[in-house]
Each structure stands twice: as C-alpha cells, then as structure tokens.
Amino acid sequence: MPDNEVISPQLRDFLPQGAVIEGLLRTLQEGTWVHAYLITGAEGVGKRTLAREMARYLLCTGENRPCGVCEACQQVLNDSHPDMIRVRPGYRVASDLETDRGKHDIIVDTIRELISRVSEHAYEGQVRISIIEQSDRLNQAAQNALLKTLEEPPDNVIFLLLTDTPSALLPTIVSRCRHIALHPWDDAKVEQVVKAYGYSGMKTVQAVHVAAGSIGKALRMAGDDSYWEKRSQIMEQFMNLPDRSSIYGVANKWKDAKDTADELLDILEDMVRIMLLCHNGQGSMDLMSDFPEPWKRMVKEGDNTGIVHLLMGIQTARAKRMSQVTWTAVLERLLLDVMEEKAKWSV
Numbered sequence: 504m505p506d507n508e509v510i511s512p513q514l515r516d517f518l519p520q521g522a523v524i525e526g527l528l529r530t531l532q533e534g535t536w537v538h539a540y541l542i543t544g545a546e547g548v549g550k551r552t553l554a555r556e557m558a559r560y561l562l563c564t565g566e567n568r569p570c571g572v573c574e575a576c577q578q579v580l581n582d583s584h585p586d587m588i589r590v591r592p593g594y595r596v597a598s599d600l601e602t603d604r605g606k607h608d609i610i611v612d613t614i615r616e617l618i619s620r621v622s623e624h625a626y627e628g629q630v631r632i633s634i635i636e637q638s639d640r641l642n643q644a645a646q647n648a649l650l651k652t653l654e655e656p657p658d659n660v661i662f663l664l665l666t667d668t669p670s671a672l673l674p675t676i677v678s679r680c681r682h683i684a685l686h687p688w689d690d691a692k693v694e695q696v697v698k699a700y701g702y703s704g705m706k707t708v709q710a711v712h713v714a715a716g717s718i719g720k721a722l723r724m725a726g727d728d729s730y731w732e733k734r735s736q737i738m739e740q741f742m743n744l745p746d747r748s749s750i751y752g753v754a755n756k757w758k759d760a761k762d763t764a765d766e767l768l769d770i771l772e773d774m775v776r777i778m779l780l781c782h783n784g785q786g787s788m789d790l791m792s793d794f795p796e797p798w799k800r801m802v803k804e805g806d807n808t809g810i811v812h813l814l815m816g817i818q819t820a821r822a823k824r825m826s827q828v829t830w831t832a833v834l835e836r837l838l839l840d841v842m843e844e845k846a847k848w849s850v
C-alpha cells in the first residue's frame with residue numbers, strides 16, 4: 504500500500520496548477536480566505552481532493568497544518584468531521600427530509616438544510632465548510648436559495664462549489680465565488696500518482712495515456728479489471744474482425760449490450776485515442792503491443808484519415824444510439840467502418 508502522503512495529496516501538490524493555487528495557499532495561511540470558491544475542471548482532475556485538502560487545512564488542530572494525525576485531519580479524510588458537510592446529487596442532508604425527488608438533482612430542501620446547519624456555531628473548528636459536489640446539478644430553486652446565502656453569508660462559513668460545467672450555474676452565483684480552475688495534469692504527473700498507488704505494467708501506461716490529464720480516470724482505469732476484460736473482448740471482436748461476413752455475428756453477440764453501449768463506445772474510443780497518440784509520436788508504439796498488425800501498420804504508415812474515420816464512426820454510433828435506429832443496425836454500421844479501415848492495411 505502507498506503511504507498516506509500519497510493517498511492524501513497536500514495542497515502543495517496542486518502547485519503545478521499555477522498562480523491560482525499559490526494565491527489560494529497564501530490566503531489560507533493568512534486567514535484571508537473568501538466565503539465561496541468555485542472549483543472547476545474536467546472529471547478526475549482533482550476538484551474533490553482539493554476541496555478536501557482545503558477543509559483539512561482549515562480544520563486541522565495540529566501544528567503544521569494539515570498535520571495528518573490529529574483527530575480533525577482523520578475526520579475530514581473519513582468524511583465524519585461535524586464542521587464539514589458534503590452535498591451531492593441524491594444526497595440527503597437529514598434523513599427525515601423527503602428528498603426522494605432529488606435523486607437526480609440537488610434540490611432546494613437540501614440547500615436549505617445545509618444553510619441552516621452551517622449557520623449554527625461550529626462544533627469543533629473555527630470554521631464550517633460546505634462542499635457542494637456536481638454543483639451544476641443544483642436545480643433552479645436550489646441555486647436561488649444558495650445565491651441568497653452567498654449574498655449575505657454567515658460568519659466563518661466557506662462554500663466550495665465543485666463542477667465540470669460552470670455554465671450551468673447562475674452567473675450571479677459564479678460572480679460571488681473566487682474561481683479556481685484546475686487544468687489537466689501532464690502525463691508524467693499522472694503516471695507518478697498512479698504508480699504511487701502500486702499500479703504498473705503496460706495497462707498502467709495505457710491508462711495514463713488515455714486519461715488525458717485526469718488522475719481520477721487513470722486511477723479508475725488502472726484498477727478496474729472489468730474494463731480490461733471488456734477491452735480485450737472488444738480488441739478481439741471489433742478490431743480483429745476477419746471479414747465482412749463476420750459483422751453480423753459480432754453485432755449479434757453485442758446486441759444485448761445496448762444498456763452498456765456507452766461503455767463499449769468509450770472503450771473503443773480509448774483504443775483509437777491510443778492509436779492517435781502513437782501516430783502523433785506522443786506515445787511509443789509499445790502502447791499498441793496488443794493491437795492486431797493492420798492497425799499498427801496504419802498508425803506507422805498512414806496519414807490520420809483512418810483514425811479520423813474511426814472516430815467519426817464512433818461519434819455516429821453515439822448519435823444514432825439515441826435515435827430510432829436499432830442498436831444492432833448501429834453496431835453493424837460501426838463494425839463496417841472498422842472493417843473497411845482494417846482491410847486497407849491487411850496484407
């Protein structure tokens with residue numbers, strides 16, 4: 504197991520993200536933090552980790568904050584600190600609240616309850632922290648309730664709004680928050696973190712490349728056996744399709760996979776992304792060691808039209824899946840696109 508330092512990156516590990524983090528650290532140290540932050544960035548880039556580390560820094564009772572050993576630090580890490588409240592879609596702040604309607608959104612009752620709880624005196628720390636994950640899922644009424652509080656915030660309360668889609672928030676909410684934009688990490692950093700978690704080998708390297716700067720995605724992929732199992736099936740059946748006559752058989756095998764179609768298309772796209780990286784020289788050909796020969800040839804000898812063709816085929820399949828076209832027909836079309844490209848590079 505990796506040590507705790509790595510599992511709980513400290514705020515300074517975010518410093519490569521640039522001046523915005525330097526500024527944040529300074530205000531936390533000086534106690535000049537503001538009452539609302541909007542933390543944005545793609546999935547897996549570290550929004551929740553950053554929010555939790557901010558909470559740990561502010562609630563820690565040790566000498567060198569965050570000390571990592573005091574009770575408060577531990578409570579933040581296992582989500583049980585009474586002065587830190589996390590809200591996310593479908594989450595009930597209080598179990599007696601009827602919030603079933605909120606299964607897919609963060610509703611106004613949840614926000615009202617949150618506001619009433621953070622407005623009480625802090626239990627242990629000097630400050631109460633409320634983290635709203637996927638804040639783009641706040642519905643209209645919830646956003647309005649939150650806005651009122653952001654306009655006249657209670658003392659010593661910090662709201663951390665997390666989202667990958669800030670445009671879904673009212674501009675008036677956004678303008679009341681200090682914006683911390685997290686950017687994709689470079690591959691070397693992603694690899695360093697994933698390896699620190701004990702992952703290694705070609706799958707790990709492939710995960711790092713496919714994750715496109717998302718540490719969360721790379722970690723999820725590296726540790727997800729079912730992803731690699733499905734990937735090898737897709738490699739075998741889609742990417743190694745012998746000829747046109749076998750399309751029907753393969754489509755038939757996957758015809759019941761409509762519910763997991765996104766997963767299938769995502770994995771296929773991950774593969775094509777690896778091809779693109781190898782083609783552009785951003786990844787070594789080792790990344791394609793488990794690809795059938797024709798694809799290696801295409802990547803080495805072809806221009807990028809084949810790769811674009813595959814990407815467009817996947818995009819078309821995504822769009823058609825939502826339409827009235829049957830899933831089997833979508834699959835057959837996609838397999839034909841793959842087949843045509845592969846045929847060009849088969850000897």
Ligand SMILES: [Zn+2]
Nearest residue numbers: 563570573576
């Ligand atoms: Zn501590």
